[in-house]
Amino acid sequence: MSRVPGSWPPVEIEPPVLHPNAPAPGTDLGVHFAECFGCGEVEGGLHLRSSVGDDQTVQSKFTVTRAHQGAPGLAHGGLLACAFDEALGSAVGNLLRRPAVTGRLETDFRRPVPVGSTLYIEARLDGTAGRKIYVSADGRLDAPDGPVAVSARGLFVQVGIEHFSTHGDPQALEKLAEAQRKNQINP
C-alpha cells in the first residue's frame, strides 16, 4: 500500500493498450541509449538491466555500488528515484512505444538499501488518459520476492518527437535512432 495520499491513478483511465510491436515477455531490453545515466555504460551510472515481464510489466535489476551512496554504506534516495524513473520510463517506452517524458514521480522509501544489494524492480502500466500515462513500481531487496524497499508512481506525458530535438541534443538523438535501427526497434 502506498504511503502517498490520494487515489491512484488520480483520474479516470483507459486500460493500457500494448503497441503491436511491443517486445514479448522474456525479451531482454538492452540499453536504450548508450549515454543514459539509468541504463547506459556511463561511469558511476545505474546500469539498470531490464526485461519484459508478464501482464504489462517490465522487470529491472539495479545493484547499488559505492558510487550510489548517500549515507555511508547506503543508497542515496535521489539515485533510487532515478532507478525508478528509468524502470517506469522503460515500461512506457517499450510496451506502449509512445515517446513520453516524466511529468511527475513520487517515491516511498520503506527500507534502507545497502551498498552491494540488488533491487528487483517491477514496473507496471496502470492506465492512460489521453497523453497522460500512469505507471507504478515496487522494488524488492535482493530477490524478486524480497521485502519491498521502495515504491514509486509516475505520470509520463506523451510528447512529439520534436520535444527531444528542440530541447535536447539532435546529434545524440540521431545516434539513438541509429542504435534503434541496428537493434531493429520499429517505432
Ligand SMILES: CCCCCCCCCCCCCCCC(=O)SCCNC(=O)CCNC(=O)[C@H](O)C(C)(C)COP(=O)(O)OP(=O)(O)OC[C@H]1O[C@@H](n2cnc3c(N)ncnc32)[C@H](O)[C@@H]1OP(=O)(O)O
Ligand atoms: C518510442 C520508441 C521507444 C523505444 C524504447 C525506448 C525506451 C525508453 C526508456 C526511457 C527511460 C528513461 C526514463 C527517464 C525519463 C525522463 O527522465 S524524462 C526527463 C524528465 N522530464 C522532463 O524533462 C519533462 C519536462 N516537462 C515538460 O517538458 C512538460 O512539462 C511536459 C511534461 C511535456 C508537459 O507539458 P505539455 O506538453 O505542455 O503538456 P501539459 O498540458 O502541461 O500537460 C499535459 C497533461 O499532463 C498533466 N501534467 C503535466 N505535468 C503534471 C504534473 N507534474 N502533475 C500532474 N499532472 C501533470 C497536465 O495537467 C495535463 O493534463 P490534462 O490537462 O491533459 O488533463
